[in-house]
Amino acid sequence: MTNCAGCHGFSMISIFGRYRNAYDHYGFASTSMPWEDAGALPLQDYIDIVAYMMRESGFPSGDVELRPIRDVLEQILPAQPGRR
Ligand code: HEC
Numbered sequence: 468m469t470n471c472a473g474c475h476g477f478s479m480i481s482i483f484g485r486y487r488n489a490y491d492h493y494g495f496a497s498t499s500m501p502w503e504d505a506g507a508l509p510l511q512d513y514i515d516i517v518a519y520m521m522r523e524s525g526f527p528s529g530d531v532e533l534r535p536i537r538d539v540l541e542q543i544l545p546a547q548p549g550r551r
Pocket of ligand 1: 471496500502508
């Protein structure tokens with residue numbers, strides 16, 4: 468709400484499906500957002516935001532907190548029928 472919703476509102480909740488994996492989503496947000504002050508947040512805040520958007524769009528949450536670790540994030544894929 469504080470850092471992103473001012474411009475995006477709730478319209479981007481389901482955006483995860485546009486990315487190849489969670490790392491792409493996190494990578495874009497953490498290097499390009501917020502628009503006027505890109506990269507201003509701690510990396511863990513970006514991954515928390517990505518995790519929030521994934522959960523709100525129906526992705527199951529795990530037992531451990533998501534961390535900004537590339538190898539892990541690249542294995543988290545949006546559900547895309549007919550594509551792996
Ligand atoms: C000052 C306004 C502003 C704020 C604050 C902002 N954004 Fe953005 N965001 C934009 C604009 C403008 C675009 C379109 C950029 C483009 O098309 O290159 C965008 C695009 C995006 C996209 C890609 C959208 C798409 O359609 O693929 C993502 C993901 C995103 N923002 C995430 C975030 C996150 C996460 C935050 C909070 C850390 C944030 N934004 C804060 C203005 C903002």
